[in-house]
Amino acid sequence: MKSQWKTTVSSVFLSAALLASAVPALAAEPGKPAPTQASASAPTAYKLTNDLQVEMKSVLNEKTTDGTRLGAVVRMKNTSSKVVRVPEYEVRLKTKDGVEFRLQASLGSSRSxxxxxxxxxxxxxxxxxGEGVELSELRWVDIDVYVYPKKETLQLSVPVSDLVWNGTETSEIPSASVKKWGEAFTIPSLQTPLEFKTTNISRDTIGTKTNSVVQVLVTNPSTKRQTLPNIALEGKSGLQTYDSNRAESSLALEPGEKKYIHFVIPTELNTELEALNVVTAERYIDAQEKPxxxxxxxxHIMLPAKQADALPVHGAYAFGDAMKMDPLNELIHPSMDVSLVELHMQQNEDDAFNTAIAKxxxxxxxxxxxxxxxxxxxLVSSDGYTYNGNRQGTTTLRVLPNASYVVTYSYILPASETGEGLKLALYETHGASAAAGAQASGAKSQEAQASAADTxxxxxxxxxxxxxxxQPQPExxxxxxxxxxxxxxxxxxxxAMFNQQQNYNYRLKLLLDIEQEKDVLLxxxxxxxxxxxxxxxxxxxxSVKSPFVGENKLQKGSNVINFNADSMQLDFPVTVKVYESFVNDKGETAKRLLTTFKQ
Structure with a gap:
């Protein structure tokens, strides 16, 4: 015995008149699909009447708390030169076992x-x-109620099994929609020629929350200006789904133009995303006028086994070489070279972590x-963990012509990190962090800083x-x-000296030679x-700090470092550890041990 099905019908309105060129439909037997001659990338158009064609936009088969939601969105085209009424056919979804479910047309939808x-x-x-259904066809049926028994005539049947979206809580994904990471794709059902390609996914940790930022390259291959459709991204980890926020609210591309869009996906701290869904929203109004x-x-985009493996690297880096920057970036001037000149990591003696410093x-x-x-x-480790860098707190405003300037970053890594297989990534920041960075460097105008903060x-x-x-420590x-x-x-x-307060004070006397790289400004x-x-x-x-620039700077020749200890007891031997240190943008002092004196 078949299960008893109770159908709750809702009405819906989603109608938009769009100018479009019609494609003549091929002849077909009554009730059978009649595909038009269209490109393989475009949605297939089917002949409904002599004047009307239909294209499938989406088919839904989603479990909800109220049961199973079945839906379809179609585009109906008038290929004639006159106004044509929308036929009053019943629209039904048919399952693979032959059960048909009647769908209601949208509330207030176009009648012509x-x-x-x-x-x-x-x-x-x-x-x-409680049982699921497997959908196979969308049908238009003409009902003649003026005869008894009523007569049903199938006008059109469209196969939909490869188009069905079963919701985000299931692992059943149409095979035609599955793409590998970095594989280019289009979305013909949205009637856009734009091409999309995932290029990077990065991770930022804030407290106990993590934001994964997915970067997508959008290309306009057409000869007309195109507007980005309203698409969203979902992150998948097992059966858990994470919504995203699209950073760019609107975007237009000129012919041949390429631009990036970004999706920010908040997750728990240790969540490893396995896949991404590109989704669009369908709006629906029921019989009670509720949307x-x-x-x-x-x-459906499959991520690599490790999320960090999605990072596209240029290969092994040679210190001092100019880095290849993304040509679409708006931060690094084409006439400015950026090169890594130092990267060291040391274990902190007083804390259970390592500090890495990059210049x-x-x-x-x-x-x-x-x-x-x-x-x-x-810095991204070989096992996929990301460690965000902290930039030095302040920098100069500008670099003079034919000169160089050095910027330093620090990273906190676990004591277990060996440094093998590290990757280094550079990013252009947007939003609040970009405004903070602009204020620190003075690299952007006040208007740009305000704009970044407002996002x-x-x-x-x-x-x-x-x-x-x-880099190894010098011998x-x-x-x-x-x-x-x-x-x-x-x-x-x-x-040590005995002062007037009858205390001992220590001092370190240094005889130094200081050489500076040519054309690198301090x-x-x-x-x-x-x-x-x-x-x-x-x-x-x-502890005493001595600068290389300004008052009391270290210089070539004799230098005296007074520790002002004022100790009542003379203590020997003593040890002096010499560090390179700077204050980062979090107000923390990062340091790297250079040498040790003991006497």
Whole structure:
């Protein structure tokens, strides 16, 4: 015995008149599909009457709390030169086992179609049953109620099994819609020629929440200006679905133009996305004039086994080489080279984590000053974890012509991180973080900063990425490398003095040679040397910072570092650890051990 089905019918209105050129339909037997001669990428048009054709936009078969929601959205075209009424046929969805479900036409939908135009019609029904259904056809049936028994004539049957969207809570995905990561695709059902291609997915962690940002390249191959359709993205992890926010609310592309769009997907901290659904919203109004909105999937994109493997890298990086930037980026001037000149990682003695420090050289090859770009950076480990970089707190405003400037970033990594197989990614930031970066560097106008801050949510767009190796610590303890400086310690001496307060004070005397790379500029924002003095028991006596620019700067020749310890007891031996240090944009001091003196 077949299950009893209770059908709750809702009406819907979704109609829009669009000018479109008609395609003559081929002849067909009554009730059988009559496809027109159209390109393979375009939706197939079927002849309904001599003057009308229909195209499938979407078919829905989704389980809800009320049962199973069945729906269809079609475009009906008038190919004639006169106004044509929409036929009062019954529209039904047929299952593979032969059961037919009647759908109701949209509330207030168009009853007629202008010449050479089309309307969009939506149909919906909710079936109250615990069993699922498998849909096979969408049917238009003419009912003659003036004869007894009533006579039914099939006018058109369209196969839909390959078009059905079963909702986001199921793993049943139409095979035709599945794409690999980075594979280009179109969405013909939306009547747009635009081509889409996923290019990167990055991850930002804020507290216990993580934002995954998906970057998609959009190309307009047509000869006309095109507007981005209203598409959205869903992240999938198992049967869990995560909605996204599209960063660009509207976008238009000129013929041949390429632009990026970005989708921000909030997830839990350790969520690993496995796939993405490209979806569009269908709007529905029931018989009580209540709107119902549901999503229909258009494309299902499989992510690599590890989300971080989606990062496109140029290959192994050679220190000092100019990085290849995305040609669509709006942050790095074409006349500015960005190169990585240092990347070190050390374990912190007092904390259970590692600190990595990277230095980037910005070279202005133009004849005029260029703004210092406030790009973001990530280190990505071999097992897929992303570590966001923190930029130095302040920078200079501009780089002079034919000169270079150095910007430093710090990263916090777990103590278990070995540094093998690291990837380095650079990003252009947008939103609140972009406004903060612009204020730190002065690289953008006040209007640009305000505009960035007004967008609210932050997202970033990939500039470039490489595989990188950590640099080893120099073997020489007397030659300190902190690009663009090489500091050679020719002699050092630790002494103690008895002052008028009857306390002991320590001082470090240094005899230095300081060499600076040609055409690389230094200012007060550059790193300092930090001297930490410890007693014989390992207790910190005092810490002193000495700059390379400005007052009390370190210079070639003799330098004296006073620790102002004011200790009542003379303690020897003592140890001085020398670090390169800077304050990042979080107000934290990041440092790298350069050498140690013990006397």
């Amino acid at each position: 179609i202008q010449p050479k135009s089309q309307v969009e019609l939506s149909y919906l029904a909710t079936v109250d049953s 119902v909105t549901y999503n229909v999937g258009r494309v 980037f050289k910005l070279t202005n090859k133009s004849g005029g000053p260029l703004n210092v770009p406030a790009f973001a950076t990530d 609210g949510a932050s997202y970033k767009s990939l500039l470039t990425a490489y595989g990188v190796k950590l 020489s303890k007397d030659e300190l490398k902190l690009y663009p400086l090489t500091v050679k310690v020719n002699n050092w001496e630790i002494s 200012d007060r924002t550059f790193s300092q040397l930090q001297f930490d003095m410890y007693d014989n028991g390992g207790t910190l006596i005092n």
